[in-house]
Amino acid sequence: MKNLAIILLVVLGFTSCKDDKEEMPAEIQVNFEFSHFINGEELELDGKAYTLPSGESFIPSKFKYYISNITFENSQTGNSYTVADGYYLIDEAGKKEISLEVPTANYDKLSYYVGIDKARNLSTDQVGDLDPNNDMVWSWKTGYKFLVLEGEWEYQTADRRGLVVHIGNNDPESEINFKEFSFDLSSEGLSLGNQAMVDLDIEAEISSLFTGDSDLVVHELESTSIMGGPLAITVANNYQKNLFSIK
Template identity: 65%
Template sequence: MKKIAIILLTLWAFTACNDQEETPASIAVDFSFSHVMDGNPLELESTTFTLPSGEQFIPRKFKYYISNITFKNNSQGTSYTVSDGYFLIDEAGKKNFSVEVPADEYDQLTFYVGVDKARNHSTDQVGDLDPSNDMAWNWNTGYKFLVLEGEWEYESNERQGLVVHIGNNDPESEQNFKAINIDLESAGKTLGTEAVVDLDFQAELNELFLDPHELVLHEMENTSIMGGEWAINIANNYQEGFFTLQ
Protein backbone atom coordinates (compact mmCIF):
# COMPACT_ATOMS: atom_id res chain seq x y z
CA MET A 1 0.00 0.00 0.00
CA LYS A 2 2.87 2.34 0.82
CA LYS A 3 4.32 1.79 -2.65
CA ILE A 4 0.98 2.57 -4.27
CA ALA A 5 0.61 5.71 -2.18
CA ILE A 6 4.10 6.87 -3.14
CA ILE A 7 3.40 6.23 -6.83
CA LEU A 8 0.12 8.17 -6.68
CA LEU A 9 1.78 11.05 -4.83
CA THR A 10 4.56 11.15 -7.40
CA LEU A 11 2.07 11.19 -10.28
CA TRP A 12 0.11 14.01 -8.62
CA ALA A 13 3.26 16.07 -8.08
CA PHE A 14 4.36 15.48 -11.69
CA THR A 15 0.94 16.55 -13.00
CA ALA A 16 0.87 19.62 -10.76
CA CYS A 17 4.34 20.66 -11.99
CA ASN A 18 3.25 20.22 -15.60
CA ASP A 19 0.13 22.32 -15.01
CA GLN A 20 2.30 25.03 -13.46
CA GLU A 21 4.64 24.99 -16.43
CA GLU A 22 1.74 25.23 -18.88
CA THR A 23 0.41 28.42 -17.28
CA PRO A 24 2.46 31.35 -18.61
CA ALA A 25 3.40 34.27 -16.40
CA SER A 26 2.26 36.65 -19.13
CA ILE A 27 0.27 36.65 -22.34
CA ALA A 28 1.36 38.23 -25.62
CA VAL A 29 -1.74 39.77 -27.21
CA ASP A 30 -1.40 40.53 -30.91
CA PHE A 31 -3.83 43.18 -32.19
CA SER A 32 -4.51 43.53 -35.92
CA PHE A 33 -6.92 45.85 -37.71
CA SER A 34 -8.45 45.59 -41.17
CA HIS A 35 -10.71 48.16 -42.80
CA VAL A 36 -13.67 47.78 -45.14
CA MET A 37 -16.31 49.97 -46.77
CA ASP A 38 -19.69 48.29 -47.21
CA GLY A 39 -17.93 44.99 -46.57
CA ASN A 40 -15.30 45.50 -49.28
CA PRO A 41 -11.60 45.83 -48.40
CA LEU A 42 -10.52 49.45 -48.14
CA GLU A 43 -8.10 50.51 -50.88
CA LEU A 44 -6.57 53.96 -50.92
CA GLU A 45 -6.12 56.10 -54.04
CA SER A 46 -7.40 53.54 -56.54
CA THR A 47 -10.89 52.31 -55.70
CA THR A 48 -14.19 54.23 -55.82
CA PHE A 49 -16.70 53.34 -53.10
CA THR A 50 -20.34 54.35 -52.75
CA LEU A 51 -21.14 56.00 -49.42
CA PRO A 52 -24.42 55.22 -47.63
CA SER A 53 -25.95 58.51 -48.85
CA GLY A 54 -25.04 57.84 -52.50
CA GLU A 55 -21.84 59.82 -53.06
CA GLN A 56 -18.96 58.26 -54.99
CA PHE A 57 -15.89 58.35 -52.75
CA ILE A 58 -12.19 57.73 -53.34
CA PRO A 59 -10.33 57.46 -50.00
CA ARG A 60 -6.83 58.95 -49.85
CA LYS A 61 -5.88 58.64 -46.19
CA PHE A 62 -7.22 56.81 -43.16
CA LYS A 63 -5.57 56.45 -39.74
CA TYR A 64 -6.35 56.69 -36.05
CA TYR A 65 -4.91 56.23 -32.55
CA ILE A 66 -5.68 53.29 -30.26
CA SER A 67 -4.80 53.89 -26.60
CA ASN A 68 -5.57 53.15 -22.94
CA ILE A 69 -5.98 49.41 -23.48
CA THR A 70 -7.44 47.67 -20.41
CA PHE A 71 -8.14 43.96 -19.89
CA LYS A 72 -10.62 42.96 -17.18
CA ASN A 73 -11.50 39.78 -15.32
CA ASN A 74 -15.03 40.61 -14.24
CA SER A 75 -15.52 37.51 -12.10
CA GLN A 76 -12.40 38.25 -10.03
CA GLY A 77 -12.65 42.04 -10.20
CA THR A 78 -9.10 42.37 -11.54
CA SER A 79 -7.81 44.42 -14.46
CA TYR A 80 -4.62 45.44 -16.23
CA THR A 81 -4.01 48.63 -18.24
CA VAL A 82 -1.17 48.74 -20.76
CA SER A 83 1.25 51.45 -19.68
CA ASP A 84 2.08 54.16 -22.25
CA GLY A 85 0.22 52.23 -24.94
CA TYR A 86 -0.41 54.67 -27.79
CA PHE A 87 -0.62 52.95 -31.17
CA LEU A 88 -1.18 54.52 -34.58
CA ILE A 89 -3.15 52.40 -37.04
CA ASP A 90 -2.61 53.52 -40.63
CA GLU A 91 -4.23 51.98 -43.71
CA ALA A 92 -1.12 53.03 -45.66
CA GLY A 93 1.26 51.69 -42.99
CA LYS A 94 1.17 49.68 -39.78
CA LYS A 95 -2.08 47.95 -38.89
CA ASN A 96 -0.96 45.74 -36.02
CA PHE A 97 0.85 45.80 -32.69
CA SER A 98 1.50 43.52 -29.73
CA VAL A 99 1.22 44.05 -25.96
CA GLU A 100 2.18 41.85 -23.02
CA VAL A 101 -0.19 41.43 -20.08
CA PRO A 102 -0.01 39.40 -16.86
CA ALA A 103 -1.71 36.02 -17.20
CA ASP A 104 -5.34 36.12 -16.07
CA GLU A 105 -8.79 34.96 -17.19
CA TYR A 106 -9.69 38.23 -18.94
CA ASP A 107 -13.21 38.38 -20.34
CA GLN A 108 -13.55 42.09 -21.14
CA LEU A 109 -11.43 44.49 -23.22
CA THR A 110 -11.66 48.27 -23.39
CA PHE A 111 -9.60 50.54 -25.59
CA TYR A 112 -10.02 54.13 -26.72
CA VAL A 113 -9.92 55.87 -30.06
CA GLY A 114 -7.76 58.94 -29.51
CA VAL A 115 -5.35 60.29 -26.93
CA ASP A 116 -6.24 61.01 -23.30
CA LYS A 117 -6.01 64.50 -21.81
CA ALA A 118 -2.77 63.84 -19.94
CA ARG A 119 -0.85 62.88 -23.10
CA ASN A 120 -2.77 64.97 -25.62
CA HIS A 121 -1.11 68.15 -24.38
CA SER A 122 2.17 66.66 -23.20
CA THR A 123 5.59 66.87 -24.81
CA ASP A 124 6.38 63.27 -23.73
CA GLN A 125 6.21 61.47 -27.06
CA VAL A 126 5.65 57.91 -25.82
CA GLY A 127 4.55 55.10 -28.10
CA ASP A 128 3.47 56.41 -31.51
CA LEU A 129 2.93 59.97 -30.29
CA ASP A 130 5.44 61.42 -32.71
CA PRO A 131 4.52 64.65 -34.57
CA SER A 132 6.26 63.27 -37.66
CA ASN A 133 3.34 60.82 -37.98
CA ASP A 134 1.26 63.71 -39.37
CA MET A 135 -1.28 63.37 -36.56
CA ALA A 136 -0.42 66.54 -34.62
CA TRP A 137 -2.36 69.75 -35.25
CA ASN A 138 -0.25 72.37 -37.00
CA TRP A 139 -2.32 75.22 -35.57
CA ASN A 140 -2.91 73.95 -32.03
CA THR A 141 -1.39 71.64 -29.44
CA GLY A 142 -2.53 68.04 -29.25
CA TYR A 143 -3.22 65.20 -31.63
CA LYS A 144 -5.78 64.20 -34.21
CA PHE A 145 -7.60 61.11 -33.01
CA LEU A 146 -8.91 59.94 -36.38
CA VAL A 147 -8.19 61.13 -39.91
CA LEU A 148 -10.13 60.32 -43.07
CA GLU A 149 -9.44 62.15 -46.33
CA GLY A 150 -10.57 61.64 -49.88
CA GLU A 151 -12.60 62.99 -52.80
CA TRP A 152 -16.30 62.62 -53.50
CA GLU A 153 -18.85 63.49 -56.15
CA TYR A 154 -22.61 63.20 -56.44
CA GLU A 155 -24.76 62.88 -59.57
CA SER A 156 -21.88 63.86 -61.88
CA ASN A 157 -21.32 67.18 -60.15
CA GLU A 158 -17.81 68.55 -59.69
CA ARG A 159 -15.61 66.40 -57.46
CA GLN A 160 -15.00 67.80 -53.98
CA GLY A 161 -12.70 66.99 -51.10
CA LEU A 162 -13.59 65.35 -47.80
CA VAL A 163 -11.34 66.12 -44.84
CA VAL A 164 -12.27 64.57 -41.48
CA HIS A 165 -9.85 65.38 -38.65
CA ILE A 166 -11.32 64.42 -35.27
CA GLY A 167 -9.65 65.65 -32.07
CA ASN A 168 -10.73 67.12 -28.78
CA ASN A 169 -13.29 69.90 -29.06
CA ASP A 170 -13.22 70.21 -25.28
CA PRO A 171 -9.96 68.97 -23.68
CA GLU A 172 -11.41 69.16 -20.16
CA SER A 173 -14.31 66.84 -20.90
CA GLU A 174 -12.22 64.74 -23.33
CA GLN A 175 -15.00 64.96 -25.85
CA ASN A 176 -14.42 62.70 -28.89
CA PHE A 177 -12.05 60.47 -26.85
CA LYS A 178 -14.25 57.40 -27.08
CA ALA A 179 -14.16 54.04 -25.29
CA ILE A 180 -14.65 50.84 -27.30
CA ASN A 181 -15.88 47.97 -25.13
CA ILE A 182 -15.40 44.40 -26.33
CA ASP A 183 -16.95 41.36 -24.64
CA LEU A 184 -14.16 38.80 -25.13
CA GLU A 185 -16.22 35.99 -23.64
CA SER A 186 -19.10 36.46 -26.07
CA ALA A 187 -16.63 36.55 -28.96
CA GLY A 188 -15.04 33.30 -27.79
CA LYS A 189 -11.74 35.06 -27.10
CA THR A 190 -11.43 34.83 -23.32
CA LEU A 191 -7.76 35.10 -22.37
CA GLY A 192 -6.48 32.42 -20.04
CA THR A 193 -3.60 29.98 -20.22
CA GLU A 194 -2.47 30.58 -23.80
CA ALA A 195 0.91 32.27 -24.17
CA VAL A 196 -0.11 34.10 -27.38
CA VAL A 197 -3.56 35.38 -28.32
CA ASP A 198 -4.57 36.98 -31.64
CA LEU A 199 -7.27 39.65 -31.61
CA ASP A 200 -8.31 40.57 -35.16
CA PHE A 201 -10.56 43.62 -35.52
CA GLN A 202 -12.43 44.82 -38.56
CA ALA A 203 -13.54 48.44 -38.90
CA GLU A 204 -16.45 49.25 -41.22
CA LEU A 205 -15.99 52.82 -42.49
CA ASN A 206 -19.63 53.12 -43.54
CA GLU A 207 -20.44 53.29 -39.82
CA LEU A 208 -18.66 56.66 -39.65
CA PHE A 209 -21.45 58.02 -41.87
CA LEU A 210 -24.44 56.17 -40.46
CA ASP A 211 -25.20 55.51 -36.84
CA PRO A 212 -26.35 57.21 -34.71
CA HIS A 213 -25.78 60.30 -36.89
CA GLU A 214 -26.27 60.13 -40.67
CA LEU A 215 -23.72 62.13 -42.62
CA VAL A 216 -24.91 63.23 -46.09
CA LEU A 217 -22.02 64.96 -47.83
CA HIS A 218 -23.97 66.50 -50.72
CA GLU A 219 -26.26 68.29 -48.25
CA MET A 220 -23.40 69.89 -46.29
CA GLU A 221 -22.11 73.40 -46.96
CA ASN A 222 -18.57 72.39 -46.04
CA THR A 223 -17.05 68.90 -46.10
CA SER A 224 -13.92 69.90 -44.21
CA ILE A 225 -14.70 68.67 -40.68
CA MET A 226 -12.14 69.62 -38.03
CA GLY A 227 -14.33 70.43 -35.07
CA GLY A 228 -17.79 71.48 -34.07
CA GLU A 229 -20.99 69.47 -34.06
CA TRP A 230 -20.10 67.14 -36.93
CA ALA A 231 -16.80 66.15 -35.33
CA ILE A 232 -18.77 65.18 -32.21
CA ASN A 233 -21.31 63.26 -34.32
CA ILE A 234 -18.62 61.26 -36.13
CA ALA A 235 -16.90 60.48 -32.82
CA ASN A 236 -20.23 59.12 -31.54
CA ASN A 237 -20.50 57.07 -34.73
CA TYR A 238 -17.12 55.39 -34.29
CA GLN A 239 -17.95 54.50 -30.71
CA GLU A 240 -20.92 52.35 -31.77
CA GLY A 241 -20.64 49.51 -34.27
CA PHE A 242 -17.44 50.65 -35.95
CA PHE A 243 -15.14 47.86 -34.64
CA THR A 244 -15.95 44.17 -34.76
CA LEU A 245 -13.81 41.42 -33.22
CA GLN A 246 -13.51 38.69 -35.84
Protein backbone atom coordinates (compact mmCIF):
# COMPACT_ATOMS: atom_id res chain seq x y z
CA MET A 1 0.00 0.00 0.00
CA LYS A 2 2.84 2.37 0.84
CA ASN A 3 4.46 1.80 -2.56
CA LEU A 4 1.12 2.33 -4.27
CA ALA A 5 0.66 5.65 -2.47
CA ILE A 6 4.10 6.82 -3.60
CA ILE A 7 3.35 5.84 -7.20
CA LEU A 8 0.06 7.74 -7.09
CA LEU A 9 1.77 10.87 -5.75
CA VAL A 10 4.38 10.75 -8.50
CA VAL A 11 1.71 10.27 -11.18
CA LEU A 12 -0.36 13.12 -9.78
CA GLY A 13 2.73 15.33 -9.70
CA PHE A 14 3.47 14.71 -13.36
CA THR A 15 -0.19 15.28 -14.22
CA SER A 16 -0.21 18.58 -12.34
CA CYS A 17 2.91 19.78 -14.16
CA LYS A 18 1.40 18.77 -17.47
CA ASP A 19 -1.83 20.61 -16.67
CA ASP A 20 0.12 23.75 -15.72
CA LYS A 21 1.91 23.70 -19.06
CA GLU A 22 -1.32 23.11 -20.93
CA GLU A 23 -3.00 26.00 -19.12
CA MET A 24 -0.23 28.47 -19.99
CA PRO A 25 -1.81 30.93 -22.45
CA ALA A 26 -0.37 31.03 -25.94
CA GLU A 27 -0.91 34.78 -25.96
CA ILE A 28 -0.95 37.61 -23.45
CA GLN A 29 -3.67 40.22 -23.74
CA VAL A 30 -1.96 43.59 -23.34
CA ASN A 31 -4.27 46.54 -22.75
CA PHE A 32 -2.93 50.07 -23.19
CA GLU A 33 -4.88 52.98 -21.75
CA PHE A 34 -3.67 56.51 -22.53
CA SER A 35 -4.50 59.54 -20.41
CA HIS A 36 -3.50 63.14 -21.10
CA PHE A 37 -2.35 65.97 -18.84
CA ILE A 38 -1.16 69.57 -18.92
CA ASN A 39 1.18 70.44 -16.05
CA GLY A 40 -0.12 67.42 -14.19
CA GLU A 41 -3.80 68.36 -14.56
CA GLU A 42 -5.97 65.88 -16.42
CA LEU A 43 -6.96 67.11 -19.86
CA GLU A 44 -10.46 68.36 -20.59
CA LEU A 45 -11.35 69.77 -24.00
CA ASP A 46 -13.34 72.88 -24.87
CA GLY A 47 -13.74 74.78 -21.66
CA LYS A 48 -11.04 74.32 -19.04
CA ALA A 49 -8.08 76.71 -19.11
CA TYR A 50 -4.55 75.47 -18.38
CA THR A 51 -1.28 77.34 -17.96
CA LEU A 52 1.45 76.59 -20.50
CA PRO A 53 5.11 76.50 -19.38
CA SER A 54 5.69 80.06 -20.65
CA GLY A 55 2.70 81.46 -18.76
CA GLU A 56 -0.05 81.57 -21.38
CA SER A 57 -3.62 80.57 -20.55
CA PHE A 58 -4.58 77.78 -22.93
CA ILE A 59 -7.95 76.17 -23.67
CA PRO A 60 -7.36 72.96 -25.67
CA SER A 61 -9.91 71.81 -28.24
CA LYS A 62 -8.12 68.87 -29.88
CA PHE A 63 -5.32 66.45 -29.01
CA LYS A 64 -4.61 63.26 -30.93
CA TYR A 65 -1.70 61.27 -32.31
CA TYR A 66 -0.71 58.00 -33.92
CA ILE A 67 0.98 55.14 -32.05
CA SER A 68 2.72 52.63 -34.33
CA ASN A 69 5.37 49.91 -34.54
CA ILE A 70 4.74 48.63 -31.00
CA THR A 71 7.54 46.24 -30.00
CA PHE A 72 7.98 43.99 -26.96
CA GLU A 73 11.49 42.75 -26.22
CA ASN A 74 13.45 40.51 -23.88
CA SER A 75 16.67 42.43 -23.25
CA GLN A 76 18.50 39.30 -22.05
CA THR A 77 17.83 37.12 -25.08
CA GLY A 78 17.28 39.81 -27.69
CA ASN A 79 14.03 38.16 -28.73
CA SER A 80 11.29 40.59 -29.71
CA TYR A 81 7.80 40.83 -31.13
CA THR A 82 6.57 43.75 -33.25
CA VAL A 83 2.87 44.18 -33.91
CA ALA A 84 2.34 43.81 -37.66
CA ASP A 85 0.43 46.59 -39.41
CA GLY A 86 -0.20 48.24 -36.06
CA TYR A 87 -1.25 51.88 -36.52
CA TYR A 88 -3.48 53.27 -33.77
CA LEU A 89 -5.07 56.70 -33.51
CA ILE A 90 -5.29 57.93 -29.92
CA ASP A 91 -7.78 60.77 -29.57
CA GLU A 92 -8.71 62.67 -26.41
CA ALA A 93 -12.18 63.10 -27.90
CA GLY A 94 -12.43 59.45 -28.95
CA LYS A 95 -10.54 56.19 -28.51
CA LYS A 96 -7.76 56.12 -25.92
CA GLU A 97 -7.22 52.37 -25.64
CA ILE A 98 -5.30 49.70 -27.54
CA SER A 99 -5.82 45.98 -26.92
CA LEU A 100 -3.30 43.49 -28.32
CA GLU A 101 -2.74 39.74 -28.30
CA VAL A 102 1.01 39.20 -27.83
CA PRO A 103 2.78 35.80 -28.02
CA THR A 104 3.59 34.56 -24.53
CA ALA A 105 7.19 35.27 -23.53
CA ASN A 106 9.12 37.19 -20.91
CA TYR A 107 9.33 40.84 -22.01
CA ASP A 108 11.03 43.61 -20.07
CA LYS A 109 11.24 46.29 -22.77
CA LEU A 110 8.52 48.16 -24.63
CA SER A 111 8.91 50.61 -27.49
CA TYR A 112 6.66 52.37 -29.97
CA TYR A 113 6.67 55.37 -32.29
CA VAL A 114 4.51 58.44 -32.54
CA GLY A 115 3.69 58.86 -36.21
CA ILE A 116 3.50 56.80 -39.37
CA ASP A 117 6.54 55.14 -40.97
CA LYS A 118 7.61 55.67 -44.58
CA ALA A 119 5.96 52.43 -45.66
CA ARG A 120 2.51 53.85 -45.00
CA ASN A 121 2.95 57.60 -44.60
CA LEU A 122 2.79 58.53 -48.27
CA SER A 123 -0.10 56.22 -49.11
CA THR A 124 -3.34 57.60 -47.70
CA ASP A 125 -5.54 55.02 -49.45
CA GLN A 126 -6.02 53.24 -46.13
CA VAL A 127 -8.76 51.99 -43.83
CA GLY A 128 -9.32 51.81 -40.08
CA ASP A 129 -7.33 54.28 -38.01
CA LEU A 130 -5.44 55.31 -41.16
CA ASP A 131 -8.63 56.31 -42.95
CA PRO A 132 -8.19 59.90 -44.23
CA ASN A 133 -11.66 60.67 -42.86
CA ASN A 134 -10.10 60.67 -39.38
CA ASP A 135 -8.85 64.19 -40.18
CA MET A 136 -5.20 63.23 -39.80
CA VAL A 137 -3.95 63.80 -43.35
CA TRP A 138 -2.66 67.05 -44.81
CA SER A 139 -5.23 68.80 -46.95
CA TRP A 140 -2.71 70.06 -49.51
CA LYS A 141 -0.16 67.26 -49.74
CA THR A 142 0.25 63.53 -49.20
CA GLY A 143 1.11 62.22 -45.77
CA TYR A 144 -0.26 61.94 -42.26
CA LYS A 145 -0.21 64.28 -39.33
CA PHE A 146 1.64 62.39 -36.59
CA LEU A 147 0.41 64.54 -33.70
CA VAL A 148 -2.19 67.30 -33.47
CA LEU A 149 -2.76 69.85 -30.71
CA GLU A 150 -5.21 72.72 -31.17
CA GLY A 151 -6.81 75.32 -28.95
CA GLU A 152 -6.85 78.99 -27.98
CA TRP A 153 -4.42 80.95 -25.85
CA GLU A 154 -4.09 84.38 -24.28
CA TYR A 155 -1.35 86.20 -22.42
CA GLN A 156 -1.92 89.32 -20.34
CA THR A 157 -4.80 90.31 -22.62
CA ALA A 158 -8.44 89.47 -23.19
CA ASP A 159 -7.78 88.68 -26.84
CA ARG A 160 -7.67 84.97 -27.55
CA ARG A 161 -5.65 83.58 -30.41
CA GLY A 162 -5.49 80.18 -32.02
CA LEU A 163 -2.73 77.66 -31.34
CA VAL A 164 -2.35 74.97 -33.99
CA VAL A 165 0.40 72.35 -33.72
CA HIS A 166 0.47 69.75 -36.50
CA ILE A 167 3.56 67.52 -36.55
CA GLY A 168 4.29 65.27 -39.53
CA ASN A 169 6.55 64.67 -42.50
CA ASN A 170 6.01 64.15 -46.21
CA ASP A 171 9.63 63.62 -47.28
CA PRO A 172 9.90 60.10 -48.80
CA GLU A 173 13.63 60.03 -48.04
CA SER A 174 13.37 60.98 -44.39
CA GLU A 175 11.61 59.95 -41.20
CA ILE A 176 12.15 63.23 -39.42
CA ASN A 177 9.59 63.83 -36.64
CA PHE A 178 8.87 60.07 -36.54
CA LYS A 179 9.86 59.62 -32.90
CA GLU A 180 10.57 56.47 -30.91
CA PHE A 181 9.70 56.03 -27.23
CA SER A 182 11.24 53.22 -25.16
CA PHE A 183 10.39 51.95 -21.69
CA ASP A 184 12.19 49.66 -19.26
CA LEU A 185 9.25 47.75 -17.84
CA SER A 186 11.32 46.15 -15.10
CA SER A 187 12.38 49.53 -13.69
CA GLU A 188 8.70 50.44 -13.38
CA GLY A 189 7.96 47.25 -11.47
CA LEU A 190 6.22 45.83 -14.53
CA SER A 191 6.86 42.77 -16.64
CA LEU A 192 5.14 40.61 -19.20
CA GLY A 193 5.51 36.89 -18.71
CA ASN A 194 3.01 34.11 -18.23
CA GLN A 195 0.09 36.33 -17.27
CA ALA A 196 -3.10 36.01 -19.23
CA MET A 197 -3.63 39.78 -19.21
CA VAL A 198 -1.57 42.90 -18.47
CA ASP A 199 -2.83 46.49 -18.19
CA LEU A 200 -0.45 49.34 -19.05
CA ASP A 201 -1.48 52.88 -18.10
CA ILE A 202 0.40 55.49 -20.12
CA GLU A 203 0.27 59.20 -19.32
CA ALA A 204 1.04 61.90 -21.87
CA GLU A 205 2.19 65.32 -20.63
CA ILE A 206 1.28 67.94 -23.24
CA SER A 207 3.49 70.65 -21.76
CA SER A 208 6.47 68.59 -22.99
CA LEU A 209 5.76 69.91 -26.50
CA PHE A 210 7.01 73.30 -25.36
CA THR A 211 9.93 72.36 -23.11
CA GLY A 212 12.93 70.09 -23.49
CA ASP A 213 15.74 70.60 -25.98
CA SER A 214 14.42 74.09 -26.80
CA ASP A 215 11.90 75.92 -24.66
CA LEU A 216 9.19 77.66 -26.70
CA VAL A 217 7.58 80.87 -25.46
CA VAL A 218 4.23 80.79 -27.21
CA HIS A 219 3.44 84.51 -26.93
CA GLU A 220 6.80 85.38 -28.51
CA LEU A 221 6.37 83.15 -31.58
CA GLU A 222 5.97 84.89 -34.92
CA SER A 223 3.13 82.49 -35.69
CA THR A 224 1.24 80.11 -33.42
CA SER A 225 0.30 77.90 -36.36
CA ILE A 226 3.06 75.29 -36.33
CA MET A 227 2.61 73.07 -39.36
CA GLY A 228 5.98 71.87 -40.57
CA GLY A 229 9.35 73.55 -40.81
CA PRO A 230 11.96 74.12 -38.08
CA LEU A 231 9.43 74.78 -35.32
CA ALA A 232 7.70 71.46 -35.92
CA ILE A 233 11.08 69.72 -35.65
CA THR A 234 11.72 71.58 -32.38
CA VAL A 235 8.37 70.50 -30.96
CA ALA A 236 8.92 66.85 -31.96
CA ASN A 237 12.42 66.84 -30.46
CA ASN A 238 10.98 68.32 -27.28
CA TYR A 239 8.20 65.82 -26.75
CA GLN A 240 10.43 62.85 -27.51
CA LYS A 241 12.12 63.57 -24.17
CA ASN A 242 9.20 63.55 -21.76
CA LEU A 243 5.84 63.12 -23.48
CA PHE A 244 5.07 59.68 -22.05
CA SER A 245 5.40 57.96 -18.72
CA ILE A 246 4.20 54.44 -17.97
CA LYS A 247 2.42 53.27 -14.84
